[in-house]
Amino acid sequence: MSNFYLDNPSLRHHLHHPLMRRIVELKERNYTEAEQYDYAPFDFEDAMDSYEKVMEIAGDVIGEIVAPNAEEVDHTGPSVVNNRVLYAPGTVENLKATTQAGLMGLSMPRRYNGLNFPMVTFIMASDMAARADAGFCNLWALQDCAETLYEFGDEAQRQQFIPRVCAGATMSMDLTEPDAGSDLQAVMLRATYDEANDCWRLNGVKRFITNGDSDIHLVLARSEEGTKDGRGLSMLIYDKRDGGVNVRRIENKMGIKGSPTCELTYKNAKAQLCGSRRLGLIKYVMSLMNGARLGIMAQATGLSDAAYREAIAYARDRKQFGKAIIEFPAVYEMISTIKAKLDASRTILYETSRFVDIYKILEDIERERKLDETEKAELKKYKKLADAFTPLGKAMNTEYANQNTYDCIQIHGGSGFMKDYPCERYYRDARITNIYEGTTQLQVVAAIRHVLTGTYLSQMKAYQEEQLNPELDGLKIRLARLVEIYEQLVPKVADTKDNEYIDFQARRLVESAGHIILGYLLLSDADRNPELFKRSAEVYINYGEAEVRKIRDFIEGFNIENLGYYKQV
Amino acid sequence: MSLKIIVLAKQVPDTRNVGKDAMKADGTVNRAALPAIFNPEDLNALEQALRLKDEFPGSTVTLLTMGPPRAADIIREGLFRGADNGYLLTDRVFAGADTLATSYALHEAIKKIGKFDLIISGRQAIDGDTAQVGPQVAEKLGISQITYAEEIRSVKDGKITVKRRLERGVEIVEGKLPLLVTVNSSAPNCRPRNARLIQQYKYAKTASERQTDSNDYVNICNTRACINLEEWSAADVNADPKQCGLSGSPTKVKKVENVVFQTKESKAIDSSDRQIEDLIIELITNHTIG
Numbered sequence: 001m002s003n004f005y006l007d008n009p010s011l012r013h014h015l016h017h018p019l020m021r022r023i024v025e026l027k028e029r030n031y032t033e034a035e036q037y038d039y040a041p042f043d044f045e046d047a048m049d050s051y052e053k054v055m056e057i058a059g060d061v062i063g064e065i066v067a068p069n070a071e072e073v074d075h076t077g078p079s080v081v082n083n084r085v086l087y088a089p090g091t092v093e094n095l096k097a098t099t100q101a102g103l104m105g106l107s108m109p110r111r112y113n114g115l116n117f118p119m120v121t122f123i124m125a126s127d128m129a130a131r132a133d134a135g136f137c138n139l140w141a142l143q144d145c146a147e148t149l150y151e152f153g154d155e156a157q158r159q160q161f162i163p164r165v166c167a168g169a170t171m172s173m174d175l176t177e178p179d180a181g182s183d184l185q186a187v188m189l190r191a192t193y194d195e196a197n198d199c200w201r202l203n204g205v206k207r208f209i210t211n212g213d214s215d216i217h218l219v220l221a222r223s224e225e226g227t228k229d230g231r232g233l234s235m236l237i238y239d240k241r242d243g244g245v246n247v248r249r250i251e252n253k254m255g256i257k258g259s260p261t262c263e264l265t266y267k268n269a270k271a272q273l274c275g276s277r278r279l280g281l282i283k284y285v286m287s288l289m290n291g292a293r294l295g296i297m298a299q300a301t302g303l304s305d306a307a308y309r310e311a312i313a314y315a316r317d318r319k320q321f322g323k324a325i326i327e328f329p330a331v332y333e334m335i336s337t338i339k340a341k342l343d344a345s346r347t348i349l350y351e352t353s354r355f356v357d358i359y360k361i362l363e364d365i366e367r368e369r370k371l372d373e374t375e376k377a378e379l380k381k382y383k384k385l386a387d388a389f390t391p392l393g394k395a396m397n398t399e400y401a402n403q404n405t406y407d408c409i410q411i412h413g414g415s416g417f418m419k420d421y422p423c424e425r426y427y428r429d430a431r432i433t434n435i436y437e438g439t440t441q442l443q444v445v446a447a448i449r450h451v452l453t454g455t456y457l458s459q460m461k462a463y464q465e466e467q468l469n470p471e472l473d474g475l476k477i478r479l480a481r482l483v484e485i486y487e488q489l490v491p492k493v494a495d496t497k498d499n500e501y502i503d504f505q506a507r508r509l510v511e512s513a514g515h516i517i518l519g520y521l522l523l524s525d526a527d528r529n530p531e532l533f534k535r536s537a538e539v540y541i542n543y544g545e546a547e548v549r550k551i552r553d554f555i556e557g558f559n560i561e562n563l564g565y566y567k568q569v
Numbered sequence: 570m571s572l573k574i575i576v577l578a579k580q581v582p583d584t585r586n587v588g589k590d591a592m593k594a595d596g597t598v599n600r601a602a603l604p605a606i607f608n609p610e611d612l613n614a615l616e617q618a619l620r621l622k623d624e625f626p627g628s629t630v631t632l633l634t635m636g637p638p639r640a641a642d643i644i645r646e647g648l649f650r651g652a653d654n655g656y657l658l659t660d661r662v663f664a665g666a667d668t669l670a671t672s673y674a675l676h677e678a679i680k681k682i683g684k685f686d687l688i689i690s691g692r693q694a695i696d697g698d699t700a701q702v703g704p705q706v707a708e709k710l711g712i713s714q715i716t717y718a719e720e721i722r723s724v725k726d727g728k729i730t731v732k733r734r735l736e737r738g739v740e741i742v743e744g745k746l747p748l749l750v751t752v753n754s755s756a757p758n759c760r761p762r763n764a765r766l767i768q769q770y771k772y773a774k775t776a777s778e779r780q781t782d783s784n785d786y787v788n789i790c791n792t793r794a795c796i797n798l799e800e801w802s803a804a805d806v807n808a809d810p811k812q813c814g815l816s817g818s819p820t821k822v823k824k825v826e827n828v829v830f831q832t833k834e835s836k837a838i839d840s841s842d843r844q845i846e847d848l849i850i851e852l853i854t855n856h857t858i859g
Contacts, residue, residue, distance in 0.1 A: 038793050039768035053771060054764040061761045102764035115764055 002067065004128040005059025008305070010343065011124055013529050014350040015051060023118050023354060024048070026361040037110050051121050057101050058125040065097045067132035073258035074135070074425050083246035085213035085260045094136050095168065104143055105166030108150060112162035119357045120350060123298045127349065130302025131309075134429035135258030137302065138210050141295040145171040145218050148288045149237065151363075152275035157237060161216055172214035173288055174206045174238075174264065181208070182442060184220065184281055185230040189266060191221035191273075200236055200273055202244070202266040210436075212262025213247050215240050218288065219271060220280050235280040236271040244269025255428030290386070292437045293394045294356060297349050300394075300401035300433045303426055304342040307401075307408035310423050311335050314412050325411070334411055336539050338404045340522075343536035345397040347521040348514075352393045355386040388455040389517075391438070391446035396514040398434035405430040441507070448506040452494055456513040457487065463520035468527040475523055475541050482516050482548050489555055501560050508551045515544030571627035572724065574618045575679060577690035577703065578611040578632055578647065580640040584695050592824065605639065607646050610691025612759035614752040617721050618689050619651045619760060625724070629653045631682060635663055635674055641775045644798050648770040649762040656682065657775055660802040665815035668697070672705030674813055677806040679710060687729070688749040692717060700751070707749035714749040715742055719756045775800040 005011055024047045025031075031047075033040035041047035069090030076088040087095070098104060106122045108114025122144070130137035146165040150158055165171060180186035189204030202221055206212070217238040224232035238245060244267055251261040275284055312335050315326035325331045359382040362375055371379065405427040409416035416423050434440045450456050460483050468476065489512065493505045519541045525533040582591075582603030590602040615630070622628040632647040632655030634640050644655035658678050666674065679688065688707070693700035700716070707714035719734040722741070729748060733740040734755045772789055773796040774782060789796070803813055811817060838844040852858045 038795060039765050041768075042789070050768045050771070053767050057762050057764055057767065065761075097761055100763065101761040102766070106764075115768075 002063035003056065003059040004063040004067070004131060005055045005124075007059075007063075008128075010346060010532055011055065011127070012052075013525065013532060014346065015055065015120065015124065016048070017120075017350065017354065019354045019358075020048065020118075020120070023120065023357045023361070026358065026365065027116060027118050029365070033110060033116070040110060040116070051117065054103075054106075054115070054117070055121060055124055058098075058103055059128055061097045061101045061103070062125075062128045062132045066094045066129060066136055069094055070133035070136070070258075071422065071425070073133060075257075077257040078250060078260040080247050080250055083248070085211075085247055085250065085262065087260070088258055091136060091139065091258050094133070095139065095170070098140060099168030103140075104168050105146060105162065106143070108146055108162050108166055112150075112158060113166040114162065118353075119294070119360065120353045123294060123349060123353045126295055126298035127302045127305070127346070130299040131306045132302075133258060134299055134303055134426075134433075135256035137295075137299045138256060138259040139170060141292075141298070142171045142173070142211055142214065144291045144295055145173055145216075145288065147291055147360075148218060148235075148284060149216075149274065151287065152235070152284050153237070157272065157274065161237065161239075164216065169215035170211055171216050171218070172209055172211045173285075173292070174209050174212065174217050174219040175285060176208045177205060178207050182439065184285065185228075185233075187220050187222060187233055187281070189219065189221040191219075191223040191234060191236055191271065192225075193223075194270075197270070200271045202236065202238065202269040202271050204266050205248075206262075206264040206266070208251065209262045209264055210259055212250075212260065212264045213240070217245070218274065218284075219266075220285055221271075223273075223277050223280070230281040231278055233280040233282075233285075234277045235274045235284040237274050238266075238269055238271045242270040253432075255425070255431055289437060290356075290390050293390050293443075294349075294352060296433055296437045297345075297352065297390075297393045297397045300397040300430065301342070301345045301349050303401040303430045303433070304338070304345055304397070304404040307404040307423065307426050307430075308335070308338045308342050310421070310426065311338055311408040311411045314415075314421070314423075318412075331411060334407045336535070337543060338407055340536040340539035340543060341400040341404055343525070343533060344518040344522055344540050345393075345400050347525055348389065348393040348518055349397060351521055352386060352389040355382045355389055359383040359386055384455060385459065388447070388450035388459070391443035392450070392456070392510065392514055392517070394438070395434070395440045395443035395447065395510065396518065398430075399440060401430040401433050444507045444510050445503075447510045447513070448502070451490055451506070451509045451513055452502075456517060457483070457490070460486070460513075460516055460520065463517070463524070466524060466527075468523060469530070471530075472523055472527060472537070475519075475526075475537060478541060478545060479516060479519050479523065482512075482519070482545060485548055485552050486512050486516060489552055492555060496560060498560065501563060504563060504566070505555055505558075508555060512548045512551050515547050519544050570724075571625050571629075572621055572686045573684060574621060574628060574630050575682060575685050575688045576611070576615050576618045576630060576632050576647065576652065577675060577688060577706065578615065578634045578643050579608045579691075579694045579702075580605050580634065580636045580643045581608045581694050581696045582606075592822075605642065607643055608691055608694045608696075610693060610695075610752060610754050612691075613754055613756040614689040614691045614750075615647060615650060615652065616757055616759040617718070617750070617752055618687075621687070621721065621724060622651065631655060631685075633675060633678055633682070634658065635666075635671060635678075637664075638775065638777050638800075641778055641798055641800075645770055645773050646762075648773060649767045650760055651763060651766065654799070656799045656801055658801050658806065659775075659777075660804075660813075662803040662808075662810050662813045665818060666813060667818035667820035668699050668701035668705060669819060670813050670815075670817035672702050672709055673817060674803070674806070674808050675702070676706050676709035677808045678801060679706070681801070681806045686746045687724075688712075688747075689721075690749070690751050692751045692753050703749060703751035710749070712747050712749055713744050714751070715744050716751045718750045718752045721750065770796060772796050773798050 024044055034042045073088045073090040078085050078087050105114040106117045110116050126141045129140050146162055191200050191202055194201045219236045219238050222232050223234035246265050248263045248265050315331050316324055318325045359379050362379040408423045522537040522540050526537040583606045593599045618630045622630050630652040632644050632652050634643040635658035638659055641657050690703040704714055715731045717733045718731045720732040722730040727746050730743050734753050775798040
């Protein structure tokens, strides 16, 4: 019997973070729904007990069904028959089980048949799902599109679509096109208003659409004829029942093979406008992407977890030179570093999820009533932190997933290169995480703003203020020194006022912020739960400290005049 | 069309780990020494019932179980997976029942539940492995039975079509409702617990559990009627005490023991097809596999 929640005490640790009390109180509107719904909680303890139980269900379905199917799904993959996607049999079984377990529409309000659970729990289920099958994690996590539909759709649209998502209808976000990848402003798919039928019509092509044959699509399309940039784009909802969108082909990919990546053709497809015209990219897709980025952070974390388990199990089992290879420093260092990066990934994943939870719930409350001044300040604070932490965490976690799955193969030696062990699947699956939903390079573009405006710095200082067990003082002092280094480095780059140079050094600055913040978060974990996290805090801070110093050496020793050496034309 | 379905389920000791204290002095199973679980084939039976409920909206699935007070877990487990309600048949009078006394008590309870279209149960329970209770219940109720079911193919015009898994193949049979079906472990696994239902029913308790439980949430049973679990005694179902429990049981258990297959000697085989085939045949013949 395998349960991916119960066998992973760090999930329980993150679920029971002190900030949850505030999150649940807001999400449950002071527990007022208990009278109306016989499955709504009475108080905080009751809600937490329900989260525990539901995470246990998710852990059971994922451990007993999704994980055993993963290898077959990776080998078989989906196919296209008569312009429709047929999932691998294991994928069909996974979707059925998660739907029967009532795990779809986890975060949606109860009035649309959702569970009204916080983002933290949704992300936790994604984290577990990715550990089992990263490709399936995509299909599961795309239910988060319902969040965007809820936020920006009108009441009729909410009622029309959200209950279907809760009943298992799948979703997709149709954004990229052959000539619009990272640059979504170039989207060409045409949306024209059909007056005779009082609806919109979609015509054109989309490419690289994850789960592109889903039941409900959110489509980014050009509704304003003659426009060329993002301001001419709107978001539309396409219902597969109406027809008009066909799957031309699916990509033959390196990894996440269970998740169909589709090329779609739209032929006069009927659609409804979601929200206001022209806000498609600027507002809605940005929100959609932030949610998706958090989902990819979870996917990367789950992959790191899978890599860690596989690596340590193999290293304990494999004997060379008369002993288990885990006894060799070269091997145990790799494993402890994988573990430290895994724990670091997970801690920023849940910290970010909590920030997102608080601000999103407050925004939702704002739709019902006016917020008071304290609440307004709270919303502003957490929205900013969520904006800052999402690209940072996405960049750090997805790079770590790549490093961890790479090292996992290394620990397996030649065997790891063979298809006999799952580590090669993890490695292939991880490779997309730092590319899609914005490459690491694009995450840096979003994150550098928060380096330059001081969001990260002030959060580092807030962490430094936290009262922790004095045993952790040594590590805390070392982090404080890193903050000093960081404080010197940022103006050194920023004060040049040379945008190209700032872009050149941006990744290094963002990574420094990442190492320091992840270090603080692990310290806080070690404070609450030393048995689980003390080692990782030590190992990670050793690692991060060396990285930050390396970055300092590079930036301090760099002569801006020499930028030319790097320009390849 | 909607169906009234009764699922017979049993809480069983997890016999996968039988220790020395597995049997009491009187020869019955010592339930306290073993973790209690939902009898696996009864979960297969529950799944068949839930599939019919999915197919015919408005159908109801009622669980019936007999056992000590803690067997209320079975009802809760069923509710978490989609059953509509359940009855726990519990009374000291029922203690020590063999299959005859059990089927007697169950059939009295079914009479009390009232009209039904279908009774589904697991083929057998892993503690006794008798496969007798289902058939005996059908006999006592005077209805037909289909045993060893792997799949309920269809229910239409008062008739049910069932695929039976037999030793040397499958058989498709048809029967007239009302009727009793026993389900094999080769049938599909039961669906997982449901996230909403577990929240709805996590505080579901029987009256006697509420008396002994100090949980703060016990009083919510007054506001949420659905979480009051029905508990019936022998008198509640008009059962004759003489036909219940030990006094109603002609079967006497002599001994319970854990049989462990032990290798007495080792045998080397090479990787030729011939040798592997011989080994497989040997293992099947001596029931190590298959």
